[in-house]
Amino acid sequence: MGKYKVGIIGDGYTAADLLRLMAGHDELEAAFIFSVDNVGKRIDEVYPHLAHFCSITCMATDLEMIKKECQAVFLALPHGLSVPLVTELHKAGVKCVDLGADFRLKDPEVYEEYYEKRHENRELLGEAVYGIPELNREEIKKASIIANPGCFPTGSIIPLSPLLKAGIIKTENIIIDAKTGVSGAGRGLKTGSLFCEVNEGVKAYGVGSHRHFPEIKQELEKAAGSRVDMVFTPHLIPMSRGILSTIYVELKEGVKEEDMRQVLREEYRDEFFVRILPEGTMPHTKWVAGSNFIDIGIYADEKRRKGIIVSAIDNLVKGASGQALQNLNLVLGIDEGKGLRNLVPLFP
Numbered sequence: 558m559g560k561y562k563v564g565i566i567g568d569g570y571t572a573a574d575l576l577r578l579m580a581g582h583d584e585l586e587a588a589f590i591f592s593v594d595n596v597g598k599r600i601d602e603v604y605p606h607l608a609h610f611c612s613i614t615c616m617a618t619d620l621e622m623i624k625k626e627c628q629a630v631f632l633a634l635p636h637g638l639s640v641p642l643v644t645e646l647h648k649a650g651v652k653c654v655d656l657g658a659d660f661r662l663k664d665p666e667v668y669e670e671y672y673e674k675r676h677e678n679r680e681l682l683g684e685a686v687y688g689i690p691e692l693n694r695e696e697i698k699k700a701s702i703i704a705n706p707g708c709f710p711t712g713s714i715i716p717l718s719p720l721l722k723a724g725i726i727k728t729e730n731i732i733i734d735a736k737t738g739v740s741g742a743g744r745g746l747k748t749g750s751l752f753c754e755v756n757e758g759v760k761a762y763g764v765g766s767h768r769h770f771p772e773i774k775q776e777l778e779k780a781a782g783s784r785v786d787m788v789f790t791p792h793l794i795p796m797s798r799g800i801l802s803t804i805y806v807e808l809k810e811g812v813k814e815e816d817m818r819q820v821l822r823e824e825y826r827d828e829f830f831v832r833i834l835p836e837g838t839m840p841h842t843k844w845v846a847g848s849n850f851i852d853i854g855i856y857a858d859e860k861r862r863k864g865i866i867v868s869a870i871d872n873l874v875k876g877a878s879g880q881a882l883q884n885l886n887l888v889l890g891i892d893e894g895k896g897l898r899n900l901v902p903l904f905p
């Protein structure tokens with residue numbers, strides 16, 4: 558059987574990681590990469606680490622070519638650019654996985670509030686499926702547009718959803734305190750990503766206004782089946798990859814640390830990419846770097862009914878390209894872990 562041909566629109570960090578992961582995939586071929594600044598350059602000139610793995614030449618975006626040649630496409634673009642492209646490609650039957658945020662929020666008013674842009678195809682929002690395979694695999698399998706989740710949402714929703722669904726934590730006063738590496742901001746030049754701005758320092762940003770707040774809230778409310786009251790604050794720290802999320806919750810009466818661990822173990826017992834750590838062990842971003850794992854550690858102060866859940870992901874893998882590939886595998890009916898299960902974390 559021939560390989561599925563896949564196009565990638567965008568040639569930033571997530572696109573580079575898609576190419577790295579697809580190099581180890583025997584049923585998908587990265588057929589085209591579409592760029593703005595690097596048109597005419599070979600991708601292994603743009604990213605020398607890809608030499609011997611991928612040498613396709615970057616082209617200007619060509620939807621006709623995608624429609625003719627590709628069965629699927631990854632959109633690895635800044636927010637706001639995907640909607641017209643997905644509208645056209647979806648109509649032509651090309652499966653679309655959008656790594657940006659344009660299809661994640663179901664309420665277009667909320668999208669408009671946080672992204673300061675009118676949504677150009679509200680109808681299509683209903684077609685898109687929010688892509689966390691461990692939580693909604695069956696829907697993903699039937700979808701042709703995947704809204705690939707944001708990196709912070711992935712690190713928060715995977716641990717919190719089962720606990721909310723089981724009703725063992727309160728839906729109020731959830732505090733998500735997350736730290737991210739700088740690659741989360743993409744490869745484009747930005748003052749805030751310069752070495753002198755990020756090295757040897759830590760800062761909070763997007764306090765009270767980050768775009769991922771409504772995305773996390775939307776998915777947690779789906780799991781809880783009711784309103785969820787939460788706060789979310791991201792911090793930028795001097796590392797390239799990784800997100801560590803420390804999540805504070807209030808426990809319902811009588812709930813023990815082991816009950817939380819049990820609920821997560823039960824929910825994720827067949828999930829290769831979710832690792833629930835043993836009692837007394839807390840995640841480390843280095844234990845997941847380069848891989849598609851999410852590691853989750855749990856602690857509870859049972860007397861005071863406080864729970865602390867810590868998760869670690871690689872923002873570019875489970876937080877973006879790895880999860881996107883997991884989703885596309887499902888959409889195309891391929892083994893979900895292809896190109897991903899072989900990724901051993903890069904420790905130390």
Ligand SMILES: NC(=O)C1=CN([C@@H]2O[C@H](COP(=O)(O)OP(=O)(O)OC[C@H]3O[C@@H](n4cnc5c(N)ncnc54)[C@H](OP(=O)(O)O)[C@@H]3O)[C@@H](O)[C@H]2O)C=CC1
Pocket residue numbers: 566567568569570571572591592593594595618632633634635636638656657658706707708740741742743744745872873876877
């Ligand atoms: N980085 C991360 O950890 C995560 C990123 N995401 C999301 O994934 C998406 C991609 O992120 P990332 O790869 O990091 O971003 P980058 O900034 O590294 O790359 C963005 C790419 O988009 C290209 N681009 C910009 N405008 C156009 C256009 N009009 N047509 C075609 N290409 C265009 C740029 O091309 P050129 O360089 O040639 O100008 C660039 O290659 C974003 O929406 C991001 O928010 C989601 C989760 C995690």
Ligand SMILES: CC(=O)N[C@@H](CCC(=O)OP(=O)(O)O)C(=O)O
Pocket residue numbers: 656657658706707708709737738739740741742743768791793876
């Ligand atoms: C360090 C940094 O800037 N990180 C980005 C997260 C990017 C991401 O995961 O997702 P989106 O697709 O929703 O942009 C941020 O906080 O906006």
